[in-house]
Amino acid sequence: xxxxxxxxxxxxxxxxxxxxxxxxxxxxxxxxxxxxxxxxxxxxxxxxxxxxxxxxxxxxxxxxxxxxxxxxxxxxxxxxxxxxxxxxxxxxxxxxxxxxxxxxxxxxxxxxxxxxxxxxxxxxxxxxxxxxxxxxxxxxxxxxxxxxxxxxxxxxxxxxxxxxxxxxxxxxxxxxxxxxxxxxxxxxxxxxxxxxxxxxxxxxxxxxxxxxxxxxxxxxxxxxxxxxxxxxxxxxxxxxxxxxxxxxxxxxxxxxxxxxxxxxxxxxxxxxxxxxxxxxxxxxxxxxxxxxxxxxxxxxxxxxxxxxxxxxxxxxxxxxxxxxxxxxxxxxxxxxxxxxxxxxxxxxxxxxxxxxxxxxxxxxxxxxxxxxxxxxxxxxxxxxxxxxxxxxxxxxxxxxxxxxxxxxxxxxxxxxxxxxxxxxxxxxxxxxxxxxxxxxxxxxxxxxxxxxxxxxxxxxxxxxxxxxxxxxxxxxxxxxxxxxxx
Amino acid sequence: xxxxxxxxxxxxxxxxxxxxxxxxxxxxxxxxxxxxxxxxxxxxxxxxxxxxxxxxxxxxxxxxxxxxxxxxxxxxxxxxxxxxxxxxxxxxxxxxxxxxxxxxxxxxxxxxxxxxxxxxxxxxxxxxxxxxxxxxxxxxxxxxxxxxxxxxxxxxxxxxxxxxxxxxxxxxxxxxxxxxxxxxxxxxxxxxxxxxxxxxxxxxxxxxxxxxxxxxxxxxxxxxxxxxxxxxxxxxxxxxxxxxxxxxxxxxxxxxxxxxxxxxxxxxxxxxxxxxxxxxxxxxxxxxxxxxxxxxxxxxxxxxxxxxxxxxxxxxxxxxxxxxxxxxxxxxxxxxxxxxxxxxxxxxxxxxxxxxxxxxxxxxxxxxxxxxxxxxxxxxxxxxxxxxxxxxxxxxxxxxxxxxxxxxxxxxxxxxxxxxxxxxxxxxxxxxxxxxxxxxxxxxxxxxxx
Numbered sequence: 001x002x003x004x005x006x007x008x009x010x011x012x013x014x015x016x017x018x019x020x021x022x023x024x025x026x027x028x029x030x031x032x033x034x035x036x037x038x039x040x041x042x043x044x045x046x047x048x049x050x051x052x053x054x055x056x057x058x059x060x061x062x063x064x065x066x067x068x069x070x071x072x073x074x075x076x077x078x079x080x081x082x083x084x085x086x087x088x089x090x091x092x093x094x095x096x097x098x099x100x101x102x103x104x105x106x107x108x109x110x111x112x113x114x115x116x117x118x119x120x121x122x123x124x125x126x127x128x129x130x131x132x133x134x135x136x137x138x139x140x141x142x143x144x145x146x147x148x149x150x151x152x153x154x155x156x157x158x159x160x161x162x163x164x165x166x167x168x169x170x171x172x173x174x175x176x177x178x179x180x181x182x183x184x185x186x187x188x189x190x191x192x193x194x195x196x197x198x199x200x201x202x203x204x205x206x207x208x209x210x211x212x213x214x215x216x217x218x219x220x221x222x223x224x225x226x227x228x229x230x231x232x233x234x235x236x237x238x239x240x241x242x243x244x245x246x247x248x249x250x251x252x253x254x255x256x257x258x259x260x261x262x263x264x265x266x267x268x269x270x271x272x273x274x275x276x277x278x279x280x281x282x283x284x285x286x287x288x289x290x291x292x293x294x295x296x297x298x299x300x301x302x303x304x305x306x307x308x309x310x311x312x313x314x315x316x317x318x319x320x321x322x323x324x325x326x327x328x329x330x331x332x333x334x335x336x337x338x339x340x341x342x343x344x345x346x347x348x349x350x351x352x353x354x355x356x357x358x359x360x361x362x363x364x365x366x367x368x369x370x371x372x373x374x375x376x377x378x379x380x381x382x383x384x385x386x387x388x389x390x391x392x393x394x395x396x397x398x399x400x401x402x403x404x405x406x407x408x409x410x411x412x413x414x415x416x417x418x419x420x421x422x423x424x425x426x427x428x429x430x431x432x433x434x435x436x437x438x439x440x441x442x443x444x445x446x447x448x449x450x451x452x453x454x455x456x457x458x459x460x461x462x463x464x465x466x467x468x469x470x471x472x473x474x475x476x477x478x479x480x481x482x483x484x485x486x
Numbered sequence: 487x488x489x490x491x492x493x494x495x496x497x498x499x500x501x502x503x504x505x506x507x508x509x510x511x512x513x514x515x516x517x518x519x520x521x522x523x524x525x526x527x528x529x530x531x532x533x534x535x536x537x538x539x540x541x542x543x544x545x546x547x548x549x550x551x552x553x554x555x556x557x558x559x560x561x562x563x564x565x566x567x568x569x570x571x572x573x574x575x576x577x578x579x580x581x582x583x584x585x586x587x588x589x590x591x592x593x594x595x596x597x598x599x600x601x602x603x604x605x606x607x608x609x610x611x612x613x614x615x616x617x618x619x620x621x622x623x624x625x626x627x628x629x630x631x632x633x634x635x636x637x638x639x640x641x642x643x644x645x646x647x648x649x650x651x652x653x654x655x656x657x658x659x660x661x662x663x664x665x666x667x668x669x670x671x672x673x674x675x676x677x678x679x680x681x682x683x684x685x686x687x688x689x690x691x692x693x694x695x696x697x698x699x700x701x702x703x704x705x706x707x708x709x710x711x712x713x714x715x716x717x718x719x720x721x722x723x724x725x726x727x728x729x730x731x732x733x734x735x736x737x738x739x740x741x742x743x744x745x746x747x748x749x750x751x752x753x754x755x756x757x758x759x760x761x762x763x764x765x766x767x768x769x770x771x772x773x774x775x776x777x778x779x780x781x782x783x784x785x786x787x788x789x790x791x792x793x794x795x796x797x798x799x800x801x802x803x804x805x806x807x808x809x810x811x812x813x814x815x816x817x818x819x820x821x822x823x824x825x826x827x828x829x830x831x832x833x834x835x836x837x838x839x840x841x842x843x844x845x846x847x848x849x850x851x852x853x854x855x856x857x858x859x860x861x862x863x864x865x866x867x868x869x870x871x872x873x874x875x876x877x878x879x880x881x882x883x884x885x886x887x888x889x890x891x892x893x894x895x896x897x898x899x900x901x902x903x904x905x906x907x908x909x910x911x912x913x914x915x916x917x918x919x920x921x922x923x924x925x926x927x928x929x930x931x932x933x934x935x936x
Contacts, residue, residue: 004878067780194828198742204734205743208756208802211795215766218773274528281525298532301539303922305856307889308543308911314896315904316542347535354532378514380521401761408763410859415896435765435859442772442863460769464762471761 003063006165007056010172014052017176021047021183029185038190043183045193050179053196055172062164070156077149092146099142099150100157102131120147219464222457230451235458241421241432243441243452251455253462255421259338259431263417264406266342266427267349272399274346275353280383282354283361295358302351306411313344313416325428332428334418339427341416345409349402356401360394361387393481400474404467410435434459543911549655550909553691553706554646556617556680560593560625561639567629568636578633586622586629590614590644603679608672616673618645620700620707645693646686648705648902650677654688657901694909698871699886699894705902708895710910712870716786716885717855719874723790723881724797724854729847731794732801733836739802740809741831760799767796768860776864783865786874787881792864793854800853804846808839841932848925852918858889866890888914 025043029035036043071093078092106112112120112130120127127142183189227235230251238252278298282291318335321343326332364387372382388395418430419440441456507515566585568578594610597603621644629636645651649669652658654677663671680686697709743749771792775781781788812835820830861867866887874883886894888910895907 064779068778071780190826194826197828198738201734201738201742204731205738205752207731207735207795208759208798209752211770211798212755212759214774215762215770218770219766222773274531277525277528278532281522281529285522285525294529294533297536298529301532301536303852303918304539305853305858305889305914305918307856307858307892308539308915310858311892311896311907311911312539312542315546315908316538347532347539350532350535378518380518381514383521404761408765410763410765411893414859415893435763438765438769439859439862442769443865443867457769457773460766464766467761467763468758471758475757 003059003161003164006059006168009169010052010055010059013169013172013176014048017047017051017180018044020176021045021180024180024183025185025189028183035185037186037188042189042193043187046182046189046196047176047179049193049196050175051172052175053200054175055168058171059164059168062160062168066157066160066164070153070160073156074149074153077152078145095142095146096150096153099127099131099147100154103150103154106130117151120151215464219457219461222454223461226451226454226458229454235455239423241437243455245450245452249452251451253434253459255423256432256434256437256459257462258423259417259421260407260433260435262338262427262431263341263345263413263433264403266338267345267406268399268403270343270346271349271353271402275350275402276357276395278350278354279357279361280387283358284379284383284387298351298354301347302355304348306348306409309344309348310411310415313340313412317344318416321428329428331426332430334428334430336416336418336430337428338417338431341413342427344416345406345412348409348412349406352402352405353398356398357391357395360391360398363394364390393477397474397478400470400477404470404474407470408435408463408467410439414439434463438463540915543908543915546905547908547910547912550694550905550912551691552655552688553693554651554654554686554688555643556646556650557641557643557685557687558590558593558617559596559639559641560589562625562629562636563589563592564637568633575630575633578636579630581626583622583626586625587614589625590617590621597680597685600683603676603683605672605675605679608670608676612670613673613676616647616650616677618647618706619704620645645706646677648703648900650674651706652902653677654681655905657905694906695913698873699869699891701869702898703900705898705900705906708903708906710888710891710913712873713886713888713891713910714913715874716789716866716870717888719786719877719881719885720790720793720887721851721855722877723787724793724851725847727790727794728797728801728850732798732847733805733843735798736802736805736809737831737836740806741835742827756799756802760803763859764796764857765859765863767792768863770795771860771864782882782884784868784870784884784886785882786885786887788864789861789866789887790881792860793857796857796860797850797854800850801843801847804850805839805843808842808846809835811842812838838934841928841934845925845929848921848928852921852925855917855921856889856914858887858893861887861890862893867894869894888917 022040022044025036025040026033033040074096075093078096103112103117107114107117121144127147235251235253237254238250239254240250240252241255243249243251278294282295286294314336318337318340321337321340322333322335325339326334326337368386368390369382372386373379377385413433414436417433417436419432419436420430421432421437422429424431438456438459441453441459566589567581568574570577591610591614594613598610598613621642624644625642628640628642647669649658649663649666650673653663653669653674658666658669658674660671660674663669663674677686693707694709695714696711697707698712700706700708739749739752743752771788775788775791776783781791816834816838817830820834821827825833866885867890868884868886870884870886872884874880874885892907892910892914895903895910
């Protein structure tokens with residue numbers, strides 16, 4: 001019985017329970033609703049919740065834990081001698097899973113019966129060809145021990161699956177029967193069901209916390225793993241980045257950090273003045289009509305996915321900069337460069353800076369403007385000498401948030417900045433960033449035992465720490481000075 | 487006492503006039519005008535950037551929706567396809583696509599009998615190369631579906647190869663064809679003749695929206711079908727998870743949570759989570775959902791889960807804002823007539839906040855739809871040709887996603903894929919535009935001001 005079906009059955013039991021519970025409460029008072037403590041629907045709800053919630057929680061927990069349990073059992077079945085040269089336990093386990101699915105497919109299509117499978121042995125028949133014929137391709141010949149492991153894997157999974165189905169459905173029925181038996185005219189059904197609903201609400205609000213814990217735990221765990229294989233000192237202070245998948249690689253973060261900061265700097269140099277001037281013009285000068293057209297138009301820029309900016313950098317801005325600036329000036333021949341990524345990222349950040357600054361500038365009280373005009377200042381003098389100083393903390397906060405956005409941005413730099421890690425000052429040279437390297441080290445076939453892959457987690461942790469730090473700083477500044485004029 | 491301040495001659499009166507503007511005022515007015523101009527320039531730059539961005543994508547991508555087709559009458563030769571004439575499907579299936587290619591060459595030979603068609607030095611076999619490698623595969627599928635048609639002459643509308651298509655879109659020229667080993671000038675001349683004769687035409691490319699991805703050397707056959715379906719599946723997962731969880735969490739935080747340090751932590755947490763770089767969520771997905779929980783790579787379920795965690799803060803923030811906008815008098819009135827706190831929230835506050843919640847959800851979904859970076863890490867870059875099955879099994883099948891498909895195509899060598907990538911962006915932007923338009927309409931129609 002598949003997991004989806006079990007969940008459907010549970011929901012069906014719970015729904016039936018709702019209606020039975022409701023009618024039971026009514027019949028308990030012979031239809032005289034006034035003698036009930038709660039409305040009949042609440043009696044139904046208690047049955048629904050008791051039938052569905054514990055059963056579903058058990059089902060999800062089971063689905064999470066079952067693979068882990070099965071893996072740990074099966075892993076022990078594979079002797080170290082079965083692991084081929086250059087392979088790893090993880091790869092063999094992947095084979096086991098693949099063969100197990102293959103056997104399932106073979107049985108489902110009728111190429112194999114259960115009896116034949118019991119007698120199947122890798123030494124006598126060609127399992128690889130058999131599985132190939134049902135559309136499951138294997139990279140190498142199947143060893144007997146691996147086949148046995150796969151068979152056990154299949155059996156264990158099947159047994160646990162049916163055990164889960166039975167337990168979950170029994171739990172659901174048990175919950176329904178128990179709560180039906182509690183239905184009496186003076187049973188405080190509304191209070192019970194409201195407490196249960198509140199518990200569910202609390203549970204939902206912990207998802208955000210769990211996500212954070214998940215992020216931090218996975219980053220820290222794998223980073224610690226990385227530092228056991230590669231010295232932390234070299235990672236933090238080495239000036240070269242040169243991963244070799246044969247071993248002996250240099251994995252210094254400094255060239256990547258330099259590239260990241262350089263691209264972000266170019267982006268901010270582009271975005272901050274423009275964003276700020278746009279915000280000032282829109283809040284101080286623009287007529288209502290201009291504002292109502294320009295503001296949404298600029299906010300469209302914020303809604304465009306970064307992949308679009310990446311493509312723009314790759315096919316338009318990159319070649320343009322190369323042909324009209326870099327090559328005539330003799331500065332480089334690469335279309336992906338710090339400048340390309342920086343300018344395009346700057347465009348992306350304009351609405352970010354402008355809308356945050358706009359809010360801050362609008363929050364400056366009108367009385368300050370009027371005072372300044374009363375003393376004879378022009379509008380621009382008011383902006384420069386009164387409004388900007390008053391709004392400065394908020395603007396600094398906006399710039400820091402924009403910087404954190406720029407540092408964490410991925411697609412634009414993947415498609416616009418290049419892949420060569422170097423420490424260079426020439427902005428028309430291709431450089432690379434932390435996010436680019438996370439993508440390149442973790443895409444494709446990865447094996448989670450080599451420092452070349454695990455370094456991505458250390459990079460991710462650095463990125464997380466830097467962006468979180470900037471955000472916290474920005475929020476602190478904004479919060480500290482926000483109420484100054486209110 | 488007055489002597490102390492009144493020293494020397496009285497100061498010369500300033501020569502100011504209300505009519506004539508003096509030097510300093512002129513300077514100040516000029517500075518004012520300059521500052522204003524800076525603002526206008528900044529706005530113009532921002533708008534130009536927007537126009538440049540959208541224009542470049544439209545310019546590069548709109549041609550992806552038109553495709554060159556070559557119509558050919560092909561004689562399905564029984565001697566080639568069904569050697570013993572038994573009509574046995576298994577035997578027919580043994581003939582691979584390579585067995586079908588000569589049939590196309592044959593029909594070109596037939597075409598060359600027309601005096602107006604044919605270029606010197608171009609054999610029928612070479613001319614057959616003008617048809618996409620997908621062509622024979624299409625024929626094979628047709629024959630396997632209709633084995634009774636063997637021995638008949640059937641008219642097929644083949645895709646032209648990427649280079650021929652590029653010739654009519656201006657990407658390939660006679661000059662570039664001389665240097666290109668995939669296309670010859672003779673083929674291009676023949677293509678012109680075929681166009682004049684009417685068997686080659688450029689028409690709307692439905693296949694771009696429905697086909698699966700094509701391999702490296704078949705850009706003409708590459709489509710977005712799997713990617714659109716994959717993205718759709720992910721959006722279903724995101725919607726089914728974020729909406730209940732996000733709304734439940736916001737109701738608790740806004741209406742029930744006591745003011746204490748735990749609630750504070752949750753709130754700070756949510757606002758920080760909204761600012762975590764998206765790629766970090768990809769790392770989370772890779773290590774928790776794939777490595778730890780053993781979910782399959784490149785599956786929409788994993789993508790959906792990762793995007794759910796990413797969109798959750800957006801939806802919680804939007805929902806809380808619209809719950810906050812419902813005036814307390816509504817709650818008080820409900821409590822006053824004897825409703826419980828829970829009834830007040832679920833019967834009165836939530837329905838009134840629903841339009842705002844819906845708008846926020848749609849905008850959150852639009853954001854999730856365009857997100858690329860985390861999907862790269864969970865294996866969505868894989869080359870997927872098979873359509874995922876119907877849900878719920880389909881959630882666990884490998885699939886692509888729209889933005890990742892764009893990235894994938896930009897990584898390929900053939901320039902025809904640039905056009906495809908931009909075309910895919912147009913499709914993505916149309917979806918986003920539609921979603922945002924729905925959100926705006928909902929807001930306009932149902933928003934209530936208190």
